[in-house]
Amino acid sequence: MAMQAHEIEDLIRASFPSARITITDLAGDGNHYAAEVIDESFRGLNRVQQQRAVYAALKGRMDGPSGDLHALALTTKAPD
Amino acid sequence: MTDTTTQIAETIAANDVVLYMKGTKEMPQCGFSSRVAGVLNYMGVNFKDVNVLADADLRQGIKDFSDWPTVPQLYVKGEFVGGCDIVTEMTLSGELDTLFDAKGVSYDKDAANKIREANG
Numbered sequence: 001m002a003m004q005a006h007e008i009e010d011l012i013r014a015s016f017p018s019a020r021i022t023i024t025d026l027a028g029d030g031n032h033y034a035a036e037v038i039d040e041s042f043r044g045l046n047r048v049q050q051q052r053a054v055y056a057a058l059k060g061r062m063d064g065p066s067g068d069l070h071a072l073a074l075t076t077k078a079p080d
Numbered sequence: 081m082t083d084t085t086t087q088i089a090e091t092i093a094a095n096d097v098v099l100y101m102k103g104t105k106e107m108p109q110c111g112f113s114s115r116v117a118g119v120l121n122y123m124g125v126n127f128k129d130v131n132v133l134a135d136a137d138l139r140q141g142i143k144d145f146s147d148w149p150t151v152p153q154l155y156v157k158g159e160f161v162g163g164c165d166i167v168t169e170m171t172l173s174g175e176l177d178t179l180f181d182a183k184g185v186s187y188d189k190d191a192a193n194k195i196r197e198a199n200g
Contacts, residue, residue: 047166048148055149062149071112072150074165 002030003061003069012037015057026073034073043078050076084141092155096185097127100142101152105129112164113152119171122195124188125180157183172199 005023012021012035019039026032035054042050051074055062062069092098097120103109105117105127120127132139132151143149146160154161156179161167170176174196180187 047169048160048162051162051166052147058149060149 003033004030005033008033008035008058008069008072011059011061012054012057015053016041020079026071031070033069033071034075036075038077038079040078042076047076082141084137085145087138088142088145091128091130092158095128096157096183097125098130098155099127099152100130100132100138100155102131102133104131109133110151112150116152116154116164116167119167119176119195122188123191125185156180156185171195 005025009021009023012019016037016039019037019041021038022036024034024036026034037050037054041053045053054074054076058069058072062072099105099113099117099120101108101110101113101117103113103117105121108114108117117129130138132142139151142151142153146153148160148163150163152164152167154163154167161179162170167176170179171192172195174192177187177189177192179185
């Protein structure tokens with residue numbers, strides 16, 4: 001099972017409606033993406049808290065036996 | 081608490097630095113696990129490696145324990161630090177050095193600087 005870039009963006013967008021989201025396909029196999037999410041809600045959170053929120057938005061589509069997405073290189077920050 | 085959760089809690093309490101990974105520190109079996117284990121090895125950090133591929137309950141249990149969906153997972157003095165992306169960012173920014181200093185974890189400062197120079 002694999003995922004399309006827009007599916008990832010839609011899932012993140014649903015939880016972060018005003019975020020700036022950039023998805024990069026790293027390998028063309030639907031399994032290795034990078035995602036940058038810039039959102040005001042991250043201000044004051046540390047990286048683990050920020051990335052936990054993004055992983056939560058992906059609702060279990062990550063890694064593991066049922067995971068569709070093997071690798072998502074995440075970069076998160078609040079707007080400058 | 082399930083025995084997996086107890087086992088995890090005991091392991092991270094008993095060891096200053098623990099890396100839950102795919103494979104072992106000598107034989108990593110995933111690029112991301114290999115990168116974090118490689119950084120720790122290169123920096124001469126004494127850490128306990130736990131191979132989640134050897135135990136399916138542990139592979140899921142560690143994700144539930146930290147509410148973090150992927151492996152590797154780095155713990156320092158019982159605290160979840162992050163996965164491959166975060167540890168890489170912290171290594172390059174010097175925050176990992178600061179964390180180790182604050183927690184009294186010994187490491188090779190020159191090696192850490194070499195990593196940063198190489199990724200300048």
